[in-house]
Amino acid sequence: MALTGISANRLELLQIADAVAREKSIEKEIVIEAIEEAVQKAARSRYGAEHDIRVHIDPKTGETTIKRVVTVVDDEEPIENEYAYQRLSDAKRDDKDAFVGKTYEEILPPFEFGRVQTQMARQVVTGKVREAERERQYEEFKDRVGEIVNGVVKRVEYGNIVVDLGRGEGIVRRDQAIPRENFQVGDRIRSYIYEVRREAKGPQIMLSRAHGGFMAKLFAQEVPEVYDGVIEIRAIARDPGSRAKMAVVSNDSSIDPVGACVGMRGSRVQAVVAELQGEKIDIIQWSPDEATFLVNALAPAEVTKVVMDEEDERVEVVVPDEQLSLAIGRRGQNVRLASQLTGWQIDIMTESQESERRQREFSERTALFQEALDVDEVIAQLLVTEGFASVEDIAYVEADEIAAIEGFGEETAEELQARAREFLDKEAAEYDEKRRALDVEDELLEVEGVTLPIAVALGQGEVKTVEDLAGLVPDDLRGWFETKDGERVRQSGILESFNLSADAAEALIMRARVAMGWVEPEPEPEPEVEEEAEAAEGEFTPDGEDGAAETVGEEG
Numbered sequence: 304m305a306l307t308g309i310s311a312n313r314l315e316l317l318q319i320a321d322a323v324a325r326e327k328s329i330e331k332e333i334v335i336e337a338i339e340e341a342v343q344k345a346a347r348s349r350y351g352a353e354h355d356i357r358v359h360i361d362p363k364t365g366e367t368t369i370k371r372v373v374t375v376v377d378d379e380e381p382i383e384n385e386y387a388y389q390r391l392s393d394a395k396r397d398d399k400d401a402f403v404g405k406t407y408e409e410i411l412p413p414f415e416f417g418r419v420q421t422q423m424a425r426q427v428v429t430g431k432v433r434e435a436e437r438e439r440q441y442e443e444f445k446d447r448v449g450e451i452v453n454g455v456v457k458r459v460e461y462g463n464i465v466v467d468l469g470r471g472e473g474i475v476r477r478d479q480a481i482p483r484e485n486f487q488v489g490d491r492i493r494s495y496i497y498e499v500r501r502e503a504k505g506p507q508i509m510l511s512r513a514h515g516g517f518m519a520k521l522f523a524q525e526v527p528e529v530y531d532g533v534i535e536i537r538a539i540a541r542d543p544g545s546r547a548k549m550a551v552v553s554n555d556s557s558i559d560p561v562g563a564c565v566g567m568r569g570s571r572v573q574a575v576v577a578e579l580q581g582e583k584i585d586i587i588q589w590s591p592d593e594a595t596f597l598v599n600a601l602a603p604a605e606v607t608k609v610v611m612d613e614e615d616e617r618v619e620v621v622v623p624d625e626q627l628s629l630a631i632g633r634r635g636q637n638v639r640l641a642s643q644l645t646g647w648q649i650d651i652m653t654e655s656q657e658s659e660r661r662q663r664e665f666s667e668r669t670a671l672f673q674e675a676l677d678v679d680e681v682i683a684q685l686l687v688t689e690g691f692a693s694v695e696d697i698a699y700v701e702a703d704e705i706a707a708i709e710g711f712g713e714e715t716a717e718e719l720q721a722r723a724r725e726f727l728d729k730e731a732a733e734y735d736e737k738r739r740a741l742d743v744e745d746e747l748l749e750v751e752g753v754t755l756p757i758a759v760a761l762g763q764g765e766v767k768t769v770e771d772l773a774g775l776v777p778d779d780l781r782g783w784f785e786t787k788d789g790e791r792v793r794q795s796g797i798l799e800s801f802n803l804s805a806d807a808a809e810a811l812i813m814r815a816r817v818a819m820g821w822v823e824p825e826p827e828p829e830p831e832v833e834e835e836a837e838a839a840e841g842e843f844t845p846d847g848e849d850g851a852a853e854t855v856g857e858e859g
Contacts, residue, residue, distance in 0.1 A: 335360050342367065350411065355387035369411040377403050440471040441506035445499045451520045452510070456490045466492055466510060473508035481512050481544040481580050493578065495520060515539035518547060518584075521575045526564050528553075534560045537589040540643035544580050546632075548600060548640045550589035561586050585640075593645070600641035604630035607654060614804055617648045624653040648784075648791060668692065675726040676719055685710070686719075698723035734759050743767045750818055752811045757798060764797035773815035777808035 343358040346369050350356060355372045373387060375394045382388045394401035454466035454473065462477035464486055475494055486492055494510035495517035511517055519529075519536045528534040534553050541547040553560040564586050565572050572584060585603075590596040597618055598606045608621040622630045630651050631638050642649045652660075665687055672683035675694045689708055691697055697705065698720055705716035734755035738748075741762030746769050747753055753761070753772075766772055781803055782796030798808070817824045 332362065335362055342369070346411065351386065353384055353386045355384075356411070367413070369413070371409045371411055373407045373409075375401055375403055375405045375407075437505040440508075441499065441501050444468075444471055444496065444506065444508050448496050448499055449516060449520075450496050451493055451517065451524070452496060453491060453493055454510075456486045456488050456492055458488060459486065464492070464510075466494065468508065471506070471508055473510040475510045475512060479509070479511035479513050481582075483544060484512070484580055512579075513541065513543035515541055518549065518575065518579065521578055522549075522564060522571075525571045525574050526566070528558060528560075528563045533558060534563055535589075538644050540640040541582075542636055542640060544582055546583040546585070546636055546640065547579075548585045548587060548644045550587050550596070550600070550644055552589040561588055593647070597641070597645050597647060597649070600644045601630055601637065601649075604637065606630075608657075611647075615648070616646065617650065619650045619652065621652055621654055621657050624655050627651065627653050672697075676722045678719070678722075694723050694726055698727055731755050738762060741767065744769070746818075747772065750811070750814050752807070752814065757801060760798055760800070766797060769815050769818050772812060773819045773821060775812055777805055777812065780808040780811070781805065 339358045339360050342360075343356055346356045346358065347354065350371070355374070357370055357372055359368045359370075360366070361368075373389050375391055376382065376388050378390050378392050382390065389407075391401060391403055394405070394407075398405075452468055452473070454468045457465045457467040457472065459465070462480070464475040464480060466473045466475060473494070473496070475492070479497075492512075494512050495514050496508060497511050497514050497516060498507075498509040500507040500509070516539075518539055518541065522536060523530045526534065529536060529551075533555050534551055536549060536551055538550040539547065549564075551560040551564055553563070563571075572586065576582060576584060587599045587602055590599060594609045594611060597609055597611075597620065601620065601622075604622055604626045606620055606622055610619040610621075612618065620630070629637070632640075638649050638651055665684075668687045668691075669680060669683045671694070672678065672686050672691075673680060676683070676697070685708060686697065691700075700720075702713065702716045702720060705711060705719055706713045737759045738755060741759065743758050743762040744767060747761065747767070748755070748758055750769060750772065761767070761772065766775065775797075778796065780796050780798040782799045783794050784791045785794055786792070803811070813822065813825075816822045
């Protein structure tokens with residue numbers, strides 16, 4: 304910028320401001336303000352930094368006015384700069400109408416910029432223009448998050464791709480690029496804006512080709528029903544460049560969402576596959592029923608049964624033996640993507656594995672009843688077959704339920720219940736002895752919900768007083784998940800074997816805190832803490848063809 308002096312051609316000054324504004328895509332007024340600030344800084348350098356010098360450039364004529372301003376202040380106010388401020392009493396000597404806040408202006412003559420002043424002015428203008436340009440870029444792109452943009456590769460640095468977007472510059476970081484995809488300087492690139500951050504060095508426009516939103520926007524461009532909102536993309540899970548799963552649902556019952564996204568002979572989805580470097584795409588039907596959605600998500604594998612644990616958001620899926628490798632996928636890809644898509648932790652087992660587990664549980668319960676009730680194998684097996692899972696079930700159930708078993712009678716039922724209670728009493732005595740050996744205080748048993756087995760488990764977990772229990776959180780009792788090296792790892796809880804629900808664990812701890820006087824008891828009745836509360840589980844056996852999914856792309 305040719306700032307050689309204030310006496311420069313006025314029209315030339317406006318032309319410079321106009322050219323810079325157009326080049327940087329910012330307002331002309333911002334450039335003029337920057338020039339005013341530059342001239343003001345140069346004028347202070349010439350006339351003295353202690354002066355209050357102000358500069359105004361007429362945006363129509365280009366006429367530059369430099370003036371020195373003196374402001375009137377109250378007599379009692381301390382004055383540090385006598386060149387810029389004047390006391391009211393002093394001002395009234397020359398001006399009877401003076402008042403606090405009144406200003407006196409003195410027009411200063413134009414001057415030629417020296418070398419130092421020219422350099423200073425150039426730095427001020429450049430800095431102001433750059434700041435305005437960055438603000439303009441941020442304001443322009445912050446509302447474009449979620450859009451696909453086209454750009455040109457400007458440079459590639461350590462796997463990060465810097466993209467020229469025309470009116471801004473974005474970056475595709477290595478972890479947001481599709482693996483094995485190479486771009487050279489000058490190549491055109493399509494990417495997805497997933498974040499725009501304001502930083503000191505300028506707005507950071509974060510781009511991605513691996514984001515699920517990129518795939519969703521590509522389908523919106525290729526499938527009119529998705530663009531119009533008739534078909535919704537509810538979830539996407541991607542292993543960029545390799546495979547992806549996309550769940551879709553139609554708001555119009557007459558439109559098949561999977562077929563519409565695939566298109567005639569796969570024409571629509573193939574355009575997306577080509578943009579994603581041959582990424583294999585499974586398009587599945589979304590369902591509000593989570594069990595059905597899970598079955599669909601595991602396609603192309605067939606599922607025979609689903610057992611859901613809603614408390615821990617885990618699901619156990621049973622598949623035919625020959626479908627195990629298909630359900631898991633190469634390097635666990637299929638089950639991993641299905642887990643990401645649904646948000647559930649998925650455990651897969653075959654029908655034979657499930658059968659073996661059921662047989663093992665049957666044998667374990669049979670052996671338990673034989674030992675606890677001192678009965679033969681046939682009677683123990685009958686009790687297990689009738690649905691009795693624990694000695695407590697036999698001891699405290701209505702005697703009629705046991706007597707109703709074929710071959711049993713009232714006397715047999717009474718005898719079995721007496722033996723069950725005798726076994727439980729003996730077991731309780733053993734637990735109490737263990738509790739005392741662990742130095743678990745008696746007061747802990749007074750907390751509602753703390754049974755002898757729970758007290759022993761707490762003692763083994765170094766929780767030996769009411770205060771110790773009060774200082775815990777529910778996860779300490781139930782266990783929790785941590786992510787290590789990209790995998791979820793289960794951390795055991797002190798009472799994990801008791802299958803306490805989150806509410807039951809919290810209620811147990813809150814009762815201990817009430818007993819310690821840390822909190823006031825709740826006025827409403829508290830939920831009961833069961834000794835062995837079972838986690839909420841449900842079984843789902845899929846039938847029909849709802850789980851079918853369209854798979855398009857390179858076969859894996």
